[in-house]
Amino acid sequence: MQKYLLYNAVEPDELPILKELSTIEICKVWSGMSRHIYRQLLKKKAVEIGVGSFAVIPSHANVAEGKVLPVERPMFIMSKTLKMFYNLESDETKIPDEMPVVQPDFEEIAANTHFRQEIVEQCVQETLLYFAEALRDNKEVEFTFRSIGILAVRTKVVSMTFFDSCLLEMDTTGNMLEALLEDPSMMTIVAFPGQNNFSRVSQDQVVMLPR
Secondary structure, X not given: OHHHOOOOOOOHHHOHHHHHOOHHHHHHHHHHHHHHHHHHHHXXXXXXXXXXXXXXXXXXXXXXXXXXXXXXXXXXXXXXXXXXXXXXXXXXXXXXXXXXXXXXXXXXXXXXXXXXXXXXXXXXXXXXHHHHHHHHOOOEEEEEEOOOEEEEEXXXXXXXXXXXXXXXXXXXXXXHHHHHHHOHHHHHHEOOOOOOHHHHHOOOOEEEEOO
């Protein structure tokens, strides 16, 4: 956690693996990371990745005639320490006490991506360090987690939208489809590749991750 609280700019020699790997290789590592997170979420485990945690949280949707539907929805909960350090805003959400919180299993990710474990672990950590530097420099960021969704930071506001397939599979109540169709507010959590709110309103250069 502390390594992502940056007082100074990140020096190039602090990102040796990102310099060594191609963009395709970096994206392959992060695809493996995203698949791993996805599998843990399906098991109702929260995954802490250093700058925040992914979890599936009980929620509700308001549909026709005042009906309230229980749903389960994935969320990204930004680290409180990072939020305070970089003066960020995001929804206040608490991971349920009974939910296990796990760290990424880099050995498993390495086996599935055919990279050495130390390469995978360092690639992930350096990418998150690059993300932290963007936060430090008040840059706008769009971080895509394949099959999961898009983490965006704009004007100090953190938001996470999720692909519809992820929303539907993570929900075990069977109510998500109806919620998406009938509760307009639910559409704000849906990610559309290339057309999310962050991309539409951003006027300046956006830091796109992973890369």
